[in-house]
Structures are given as C-alpha cells and as structure tokens.
Amino acid sequence: MRLRIACLLAGAGFALAPVRAADLVAEIRDSLGNLVADAVIYAEPVGAAAPPPRSDARATIDQVNKEFVPRVSVVRAGTQVSFPNSDNIRHSIYSFSPAKTFTTKLYSGREAAPILFDKTGLVVLGCNIHDKMVAWVLIVDTPWYASSGTDGLATIRGIPAGEYRVTATAPSVGLKGYSVPLKLDAAAARQTFVLEAGS
Amino acid sequence: MSQPTFLSALACVFLAGVVHSQTAEPPAKPARVPPPAVAPAGSLYARLGGTPAVTAFVDDTIEKVATSHDTKRSFDKVNLQHVKNMLVDQICSLTGGGCVYTGDNMREVHAGHKITNAEFYQLVEMLRDSMRDHDVPLAARNELLEILAAMKRDVVKL
C-alpha cells in the first residue's frame, strides 16, 4: 500500500508535464495457465530517460509474525527501505544478493536505520534467526512498476505514451522473467505474460 | 566458573550490544572464533567434554525444548541450528573454551519472548538431563548450570 502511494506520488510529480498517460495492465500466467500472484512488472522507457528518483524515496518491509510483509516488493533504486519489525521479538535480517549485501539486527522496541537500496537487481532477504523468512525485493530504475495480486494482474498507472521495454518476472515463485518491447499510447494497454520456471 | 572468563563474556556481550549495526554496510564486529577441535586443558569446557560433547548435549537440549509442549512456544519458526550454534559458541566462550561469542546478549535474545520462570526451569532441567545422558561429570554440570542460572534475570521477563 505504501509502496503504491509512493509510486503514485512519484507519478504525480511527473504528471506536471502535460503528457498523455495511460495504465498498463499486465496479466501474468505461468506455463500451465495459472494466474501468478506476486509477479512484478516494470516498464523501462526506450530511448528516453526515466524521470529521476526522488531523494526521499522510502519503502518499508515489515516483519510480522516472523514473516516479511510484503513478501515481494519493487523499489526504485535509491530508495531507503526500513524494517520496522512489528514483532515483539528480534530479527537478524541479511542478504547476500549482489544488488545489496547487508545484515542488520532488528531488536524489539528499537528502530533500526533504514537500508539504502541503490543498485538495481534482485535482493533476497532472509533472517538468521527465522530461516523460513524470505522476501524478494526487486530494485528497478524506473518509476513505472507494479506487482500482481492473486488475480494475476499488475497495473502500472499513468505511464506516458512512448516506447518501453516491459519486463515481467516472478522470482518468489521460481518463475524467470522476460521483457517485451511495448509501445504505449494514451489508451490503456493490456499485456499478458507467460512466465517459465527458472531463475 | 572463573571470574575472568565471566567478565570477558560480559564484556563481549556488552560490546556486541553497543556495536550493533547503524549503517547498511556489514557491521564491524569482533571476529568470531569458532569452538575448537581440542578444548583448552583444565577449562570447564574441557571438563564438559569439549566441542563434541557440548555440541551433542546442546543439540539434544534444543531439540527437546523446541518440541516439548511447555517450552516450544518461543521456538516457533526458529532456525534451531542457528540457536544451537550460538549456544555452543556461548557456552564455549563462558567456560573457557576459547571461543569468541558474536551473538546478541541474553537480554536482547529473549526480549519480547516473555519467557516464564517455568519455561526457564524446564530448559535448565532438560539441559541437566541431556548433560547427564551425555556422561558429563556432575561437577561440570553443576558449574555450567550455575553460570546459566546467572542469566535468568536476562532471560525471564514477566
């Protein structure tokens, strides 16, 4: 939710320019035809540069009941991600992903400093203490991204018309992503992605 | 238990607590020294049976505690091997095994778990039984339990 608000804010800033923008709805399925939840799509403009990130971009990944919430998130590179730890017990989260290698202890009652995710790539978070806690954070360098819900639909709102490379991926369910070039105009676009297994 | 060891253990714990990560970079912490293959002679660690014995009875105790109805609550979803490893490290460092414990202090570890007296004593009992099962001599057992008993304050929160 907060991510979405952040995204919207970023999008709103961009919308000062009188540019035609539309929504892109991606339907993501797996090779068996099932709808894929927690899939991520993002659109990178081709030829043009994406608007720069906000310096105060913030994201939150909470620890609730010994689980990361959300499990899958997308953030713009340069976002400060905080881990509030709503559990009353401590966590010791870490990641060995090349995009962000870090460890941080989250004690109950104490706020930990947010972590800056500045490189694009996929970051898999774990907890040393609770080894089943896993979260995927996809760091992209574009403001236009979304993740799918259980309906398998991910909607990126207000994408200005133009040529983009749209990538869909669902690493949390073991599906590898791929990109398609997409020309977006003012009309709402819809794209279906069929993701194969792999990483 | 020897005072210097205890003090150094305390110091370690304190240090660990102070120097917890504020930045996103891998924090600088004292290098962990793992449990040795051969326990230092004369140490309580040696009398407990050294790394093989301690590993074994810690392993056994944690398994019991994590599956026992009265105590398993606080081990829900917990990486038991991590706990075992840390506990072995801690016992090793507290009993003159030469280890450097790099885990959190007891207060931090147990904060929020609301461990009860009953649960604590259960654990102690299980540890005692496990040590006995692994042929740890009575004197050494009692020494270790004494040490751990001192931590009760940090563990039990009502």
Next chain:
Amino acid sequence: MRIQRLQTRIIVFFVALLTLVQVAAFVFVNAANSKNARSKVEEELHVGQRVFARLLEQNADKLKQSARVLAADFAFREAIATHDGGTIASVLSNHGERIGADAMLFVDLEGKVVSDTLRPDAVADGKPRAFEYPALLTPSRDAASASMEVLDGRAFQLVAVPVLAPLPIGWVVMGFAVDDAVAKDLRQLTELEVSFALHQPSHREPWSVLASTLDTGQQRSLLTHLPADPAASARLDMDIAGAEHQALVIPLDDNGSARIVAVLHRSLAGALAAFERLRFTLIVLALLSLALSIVGSVAVARNITRPLESLAVSAARIEQGDYSAPVAVQRADEIGVLASSLNHMRSGIADREKHILKLAYDDPLTNLANRSRFANELEAAITQATRGDGRLSMLMMDLDRFKYVNDTLGHSVGDHVLREVSARLESTVKQAECIARLGGDEFAILVRHSDGDLADLARAIIKSLEQPILFEGQPLDVGTSIGIAHFPEHGRDAQTLVRNADIAMYAAKRDKTGFATYDPHYDTSQQEHLSLLGELRRAVEHNELRLYYQPKVSLHTSNISAVEALIRWEHPQRGLVPPVQFIPFAEHTGYIKLLTRWVLQEAVRQCGEWLRDGLRLQVSVNISARDLMNRELPDQVSALLSEHQVPAALLCLEITESGFMEDPAHAQKVLDRLFDLGVKLSIDDYGTGYSSLSYIMRLPVQELKIDRSFIQRMATDEELSTIVRSTIDLGHNLGLKVVAEGVEDQAAWNLLRSLGCDDAQGYFMSKPLDARMLAMWIRANDGLFTGKAGKQATG
C-alpha cells in the same frame, strides 16, 4: 563265525551295543558341536552386522550434525554467496579437521563441485566438475541424506546438507573415509574380519577391495567368493587361505551402477577350537566308558554263565545217574529258580528211578526180587566170588501141586499162597543174598559165603512149608521141591548154575526126595535127553519109529475088532527104545505133537491098508493132554481120514484120565469137534487120575479103559476087584464100553468075564505086534480066543 558261548555272546552284545551308543553319541555330539560352532559364528556375524550398522549410523549422525552446524554458519554462507572460494575452502577445511572428516565439499545448485578438500586440484581450473552423486543432493531443506560412496577410488561415508541463504544455494558434503583403519576399528569392536568391496559390473573384474582387515592374498581369495549380484544381505561360506570362513555380505548404499558391500566374516577355526578340545575330552570319555563297559559286561556275563555252567555240570551228573549231590547254586534270581527246579528234578528222578528199579527188579506180588534182579545179583555175586575166594550157592525151588490150587481154587488163592510162601521163605532164610520169585511158583535163593551143603537150609525151608497155609480159615497143603547148585563146582557162570539147580530140583521132584543137590549124573540124562531130542527128530525122518499093535479081545465073543497102536523106536545103536524112555520127554518138550502126528498118520494109513485087505479094525492111538490143546488136531485127523479113506469110526483116540483133566475148558472144544467128526474117544488109565464123575459124564467118549494097576492085582486083592467091578458098572451105566488093560493071566481073564467087562487087552492075549504079525494073529484068533486054547501069541 557264529558265536556259540553265551558268555561271549553277552559280552559281544553289550560291548557292541555300548560301542554303538558311544559312536552314535560321539557322531551326534560332533555334528551338534559343528552346528553350534557355525551358529555361534553366524550369531557373531549378526551381532557384528548390528554393531557395524550402529557404527555407520553413529558416524552418519556425527557427520550430519557437523554438516548442519557448518551449513548454518553465517560466515560460511556469506563466503559461498559472495563466491569467496578461499574462505569457503578454509572454512570447509577447518570444520573438517574439527570432526576428523576426510572429505569436505561444497556443491552448488547445479550440482557442480565448488570446493573439495579431498581433491582441491579438481576445482582449480575454470571448468568445475559435476558432483558424482547427485542423488545425495536432495531438494528438501531439512533433510540430510547419507550414503556410502566412492570418491577418488576410496570409500567414503558421505552426508549432504543443504545450505540456505535464505534460499538453497548448494550443499555441504562431508565424509569419513572408510579405510583399513576403520575396518580394523570395526574388527576390534566385533571380532570379525571386515572388508569393504566395490562391485562395478562394467569392469572386467567387477569386484575390487576398497578397505579390509585382510592381507592382500586373503583379499584376493575373498573376492573370488563374492556373489555376482549383491542385491541383498547374503550368507556365504568362504575358503580363505585354506581356512573355512562364514561370511555375511551386507550391501551398503548403491548409487548408479556401482555398489559397495561390506563383508563381515569369521573363521570357523576359532569357534571350532573350543569344540576341538571338547571332542578330545569326548573321545577320552568314550574310550573310558567302553573299557568300563567291557569290564562290566564281562562281570555280568560271568555272573550269568558261571552258575549256568555249574548247573550244566550238575545236570551231567544227574544224567550219569549220580543223584547224590544237590545243585550248588543258590541265588534269588531266575537262575536260582532254575537251580532249585533242577534240584527237585534230581530228587524226583532219583525217586522215580528207585521206583522203576523196584518195578523192574521186584516181584509186585511178593516183594521178593524178580527174575531180572536175581540174574543181576547172581552175575554180580559170581563176579565177586571169582575175584575173591567166596563160595556161593543157589537154591531153586517150586511148589508142588500149585497149579492145582491156582486152577481149581482161583488166582486170588494162588496169590495168597505165593505171598505166604514168600513170607515164610523170608523169615526162614536169613542168610540169603537174594530171595527171588522167578515166576509162577518158582523161587530162587542166592546164598553167599555158604559153608556146608545147604542141606539144613533146604530142610528148614521144607519144614516151614509143612504147615498148611490158611486161606480164609481153610488149610492148604503146599509142598516143595528144592534143587541146590554150588559155585564153582556146579558151574562157573550164571546160566550153568541156574540150569543145574533146576535139574537138581526136577530130580528132587521126580524122586520125591524134597531136595537134591546137583549131581552131574542127572545131567547125563539131560544130556542124553538133549541128544535124544535130536535123535528123535532123526527117528521120525529116518523111519526108525514103528507102530506095534496090541489087540483088544472081546471077553464076550472073543472077537477082535480093535487094536491099540503103540509106538516103538528102533534106534540104530540102542536097539529098541521103549516108549517110557522118550514119550514123557517128548511130552515135556512139546515134541509130542510131532510124534502124535506121525503116530496118527501111520495108524490111519495102516487102518486104511487093513481095510482094503478086508480086515476091519478100529485103531486106537494114544494122545496126550498137550495134543488135546492143539486146535488143529481135528482138522489134521479129518484130513488123514479122508486121505486114506478110513471111516472116522475106525479111529479111536485114547486120552489118559489126568490128560482130560489138565485143561478141561480147552479140551472140551477139541473133543466136541472130534466127536462131530465121528472119531471115537476113550479114557485111558482110568482110576489113576483126578477126574470128577460129573465131568466124565459130559465127555463125548465111548470107551473106558481100566488102568493095569487095578487089573494086575485084582485077582488077589478083593478091594481092587470090588473097585474094578464098580468101575465096570459105572462105565456101563454111563453107556461106555469098558476095556481092561494089563490082562496077564487066565485068572484075570476069567474074573473080568464074570464081571461083565467088555474087552481085554494084555500080554495074556498078545504082546504088541507089528502090522503083519497082528494081521496073522487076528486071522488065527478072531472069535476063538478063550485063554487056554487061544494062547498062541508069540512071545
């Protein structure tokens, strides 16, 4: 060879039986031992297998535990995730050293070996190799799998544990080498030989040894026994370097085509060693008990056969007739019963023998000795007397008139008489060796060491019998005649003595002297008689016998119608032998039958001849009582009559009065038959025998001849003439013709005529004449003889 002796048989049987039992027991125990040894080893193998499995399990647990510790280590995971090869290697190495693992590997998600402490060079170059046993790398987050694999030509017990960061990034593989040291440790624990072998079917030689407690040579031997397809646990019997081993082949994990097996085995020699010692003990025991059994069975056998032998000896004695010694076997068992039975038998036999002897040698009636015993005693006495200087004598005696008593008064009376006589003999004859009843009324007495001629004894005996014997109050007179014979004068052997005593007895009887001692003179007549017998036989054969005929002249008419045939013997040496010299002898010997036969034959023939010559004469033939007993006599007579064609009425048979009386019953039959033939019968010598009138009445006789003794003195003796007259009357009253014998003078002739006698016969009329002379005399005198004028008989 058939073993006959009971003792030997018992011994052989028991020894054989015991040997059999021993052998059977030995064989059985031996087999049981061997089986025990084997099952013991088998047991050990199974125990070993359990220990081995436990050990492997413990090792695996140790490895797993260590691997888990490592897999959870933050620094290690960091090093892996950051591809820090050096750190990975050093952490693996340190960790491995801590628990003594021989192989530490890290394998990535693609199954490529990232780090390998065993073969670090293999990962040095840029092309990482695939981990040989991907099956170990389970996708499961929690599981740790373990198996036995071959790495770098060596066997390892491997475990693989996934490493999470937080997603799986690979596996830690740790392993203990399974080498000779491990095998030796196992051997120490299980006391079994341990070998690990690898089966690679694709190889030329599929089996190879990975580790073993055996030496190379033995390993080679082991390999030859391993089965082709080691699918399941198998029990094997192996021969390794000459020793028998029992083995258990345990397949350990298999991955792909290769398979590792563990072979636990144990040589039987050790297990059997204990039993070998036992076997030795058994053999010793067996031999000992065999020896004891031989001794024991000998004792038992002898215990049985000794008394049996003794019994056999006793039985032999009894067989010999020695009933004196009782059987010397006293026991409580069956043999004792047998012995006592034998004893009873012995006394029983002794008693029976006595009884039999008594029967054999005693006369049942009188309890005196019998003939057999007397003969034995006599023989024995003679033998003894011959050896020594003893004298011995025997008396032979018989009872006078005994036959009369027996026949007329009955056998019970006769028996009583005999018993009484015996009693009197026994009481009278004290010095006798043996008093015997030889049979009938004959007794014999044997006297030893006699001095004197026993005349006194004989007289005493006679005197003892003078007293009548009372039978139911009735007195019976019994006299005796005794003959005495002495040894050695009257005979040196029993037969001679007895004969001579007999002769003496008969002489006594004949001479009516009571007793007589044998005199050789008696014997000559015997001898003479014996030769006479032979001569008589010859006489018959050589026609030395003649029939002379004496006419019977009718006192009424002087007619001659009958003659008496009298036998004469013309002996070549002696001349004319009078009948009195051979007839009685013939009667005694039974030769009379033959004589009578000859007489009848000749008489009937002559009668026939006379008849044909026109002379009709009845011929009288004397026959004896013996002849009357001859049942064939009537047939013989009948045959003769028809042969010579003589009418039966012309034949007359004269039998003496006593002759009729001897055996009336028998005589009656013959007489009746003769009567039926038509033959005439005449009572001869009437008045001298014992006849009863009632009997005479019933006889089928036609004639009565008064004995000469009456006729010859009748003229001068009135009593006699009265008797003659009465006899004539009697005869006439009975319807009989009366003939007077021995008419020698005119006075007799005249008297007889006056008395009414029918016929006369005697020297007064004619002496017996031969057939020719008689015919002439009859022609000359028939109807004419009156006495004075008729005296023409030639002298």
